[in-house]
Amino acid sequence: MLFKTSRNQYTENILKLLLIIAATISIITTFAILFSIIFEAIEFFEMRSFWYFITGTEWSPGIEDSKFGAVPIFAGTFMITIIAMLIAVPIGLCSAIYMSEYASHTIRNLLKPMLEILAGIPTVVYGFFAALTIAPLIVELCEYFNLEASFNSALACGIVMGIMIIPVISSLSDDVIRAVPDSQRRASLALGMNMGETIVAVVLPAAMPGIISATLLGLSKALGETMIVVMAAGLRANLTWNPLDDMTTVTVRIVDALVGDHAFDSPDTLSAFALGLVLFVVTLLLNVISLTLIRKFKQKYKVNTL
């Protein structure tokens, strides 16, 4: 056996090297994304002013005197995301509370796959649903109340996007709430608190970092969501407070800039990379905060399952 050791050592080292190379690919990918976006974005900012990009209120590509002020685009993204979060956070969190605290084992085993189905539906399907079912429904409802709604209303996108994010928030919150040690619940119940009070006063505060982390993850998903808004939101960069009006988002403008037949080095096309850079930076920030919070939670309660 001894004489085989050196050969074993040799293959061992080669295999180990292969594994290290594989692990490095993920890092290369992140930097490739970052650099490919940054280089094109820099090219864009060499042609157009960065200051106008973040403060200008007119976005009119494709014409001779094209202007690239992204404020209305950010406003639209913001509006749709807020509507989505207003729906997803309460419903997702409450569903998670019911599943982890009240539901019996059988019901839980039945409900969890259902939510997983909801999570597995492709976003293009949600987009079709938003554009052909929810948007006309909202227009009809608004007509009933003598309001005027656009067929590309921010509200329709927001509602469907909110529903899309429910499983993201509920499944992570569910895991976090279940990770809160039972001893805390028992202590609270022993002091005479009932189930509802125990959840509100003891379990939720303990799980709060995880819940915030889930919310941030949902937020980052909402900001980067593309298909729903491409299919159901407007194209026009419209600065308004009215959720029934059509608004556009960062992702819609990225897609619109890149599917056309523009030359690759025109500002019209490159503006997509400038918007992509903003999206990357914001979601990266949200993800890092979210991951740090969940790490702290894990260390505090010593759980490995998250």
Next chain:
Amino acid sequence: MNKKITIYSENPFYDKSLKTRHMKATIFKMVTLSSLLFSLGFLIFFLSDIVIKGLPAFQQTYIQVDVTYNEKTVKSTRKAVNKEYRRLVSRSWLRTIPQQVIDNPNLMNTKIKLWILADDQVDQYLKGHHHNLKPKYIQSVDNLVKNNATKLRFNIIFFTRGDSKIPEYAGIKSAVIGSILTLIVTMVVAFPIAVMTAIYLEEFAADNLWTQFIEININNLAAIPSILFGLLGLAVFINLFGLPRSSPLVGGLTLAIMTLPIIIISSRAALRSVPDNIRQAGYGLGLTKIQVVKDHVFPLAFPGVMTGSIIGLAQAMGETAPLIIIGMVAFIPDSPNSIMQAATVMPAQIFTWAGMPERAYVEKTAAGIMVLLTILISLNAMAIYLRKKFEVKW
């Protein structure tokens, strides 16, 4: 009732707020339950909406009319059908007349009654949907219905043909083949890299700053908006490497990068669940680290790795946004037969159809969604089944 109250009031431990507290707790429970029911209710509403919209697409209208085959009608195929019914038959069927005569010369100079695929407007009219038929054509369709000369047949065209600008002739086949080619590229690239990364991080890497950096990176990659992967694919694979636009190769590579973190995270969880005493026993027998991993730890973690890969595959299959960016939404009537040709994938086909103005494409879109969801749900069910079947309690 009166008696009860006196008992309570005599009890020094009786908390007067108890009733409201319990009520509040019950209300809280009801609120949580109703929000869960809302999600499920939405799921049911959503699925039934899609099924109601999509189900009619699996049947298509055929009408029985006289077809004349002669020199004149081969040249100008419109004239093969009586003027009254000319607009009611599918244009794409008329185009096949010259080919039919070549295939079967006996047809020449005959007039036969045939069941022919109807125009999409006729189809929509008979299914009771919105249509643009002119009144005089409605009249002739009604005549056909009266003479029992219309019928609905199973829509085989939807599964055997590619995309078409003529709604009744549009099918999902080229998109399915495009999806398969793209996903093969994805899995061939992503699976080995992801599994190797997981093994390295879980079994070999020391817990130092570098490893933590890789870990944060992978978790972060899993949460990056998918459209940014499209920007990467466009800038690197197409502009830098010069790979063909719209090809399954570029689409597959882009999706592979997106699927990597999903497979890595689940493979790591699977490897972590293998207990340490298996490894200790291996070392005790004098095995090297690689041998322990290759022959003992990895085989035990394999079902978990497979589950994660199937879930990753399902996610890649439903992804559209990055593929739009790299041009996989093109109009593709013929199925691609290599990974370098222009292709489209199922979700991109759904997206294209959803943007078509003709009403007939709405049911096609919904039908495409039904096909896609069936595949995705069965993939996920398979993953859950694998997890349940091979789950080992240590």
